[in-house]
Amino acid sequence: MKTLQRFGVLVASLLVVAVLSEVVGKAAVTISTPNSSTVNYALAAGATSAAITPPTNQPVIIISSNIGNTDFAVSNVNLVHIQSVMMRWVGIEPTGAVVHNGSTTLGTHIIWLDQSSKVSLEVFSADQFVINNASTTSQSGSVKLIW
Numbered sequence: 001m002k003t004l005q006r007f008g009v010l011v012a013s014l015l016v017v018a019v020l021s022e023v024v025g026k027a028a029v030t031i032s033t034p035n036s037s038t039v040n041y042a043l044a045a046g047a048t049s050a051a052i053t054p055p056t057n058q059p060v061i062i063i064s065s066n067i068g069n070t071d072f073a074v075s076n077v078n079l080v081h082i083q084s085v086m087m088r089w090v091g092i093e094p095t096g097a098v099v100h101n102g103s104t105t106l107g108t109h110i111i112w113l114d115q116s117s118k119v120s121l122e123v124f125s126a127d128q129f130v131i132n133n134a135s136t137t138s139q140s141g142s143v144k145l146i147w
Contacts, residue, residue, distance in 0.1 A: 037144070041131050049131040051128035052128060052130065055147045058080070059078060060080065062078075063076045064143045065142055066094075067140055068140040071119075075093055077121070079091075093117075107123065118135035
C-alpha cells in the first residue's frame with residue numbers, strides 16, 4: 001500500500017512539474033531593442049536642415065525637443081512613409097493641438113517643434129522631410145526617430 005502511495009505522489013509531482021514548465025515556457029517574453037536615429041539641429045534664422053528620410057513601410061515615432069532661445073518645447077508625431085507614394089502622420093503639437101495629414105507637397109506642415117510655432121517639420125518630398133526655422137532667431141534642438 002505504501003508503495004502505491006509513493007507512486008501516486010511521484011506521478012502527481014511529475015504532473016505538477018510538467019504543467020509548471022509549460023506555463024513558464026509560454027510566459028517568456030522577447031523584447032527587441034528598437035532602432036533609432038537622432039538628428040540634432042542648430043539653425044540660423046530662416047534656415048532649413050538637410051532632408052531627412054524616415055524608414056519605409058513601418059510605423060515611426062518622431063520625438064522632438066526645441067531648446068533654443070528660451071522657446072523650449074516638445075512634440076511628437078507617429079508617421080508612416082510609403083516609399084515614392086507619401087508620408088502620413090498624426091501627432092501632438094507643443095500647444096497640445098492634434099495634427100493629422102498626409103502629403104507629398106513641398107512645405108506641407110507636419111508638426112511644430114517650438115512653442116512659438118516658428119520651427120517645424122515640413123514635407124520635402126514623398127520620401128523626405130526637413131526642419132525649417134521661420135523664426136527671426138537661431139533655434140536648436142533634436143528630432144529622434146524610433147522604429
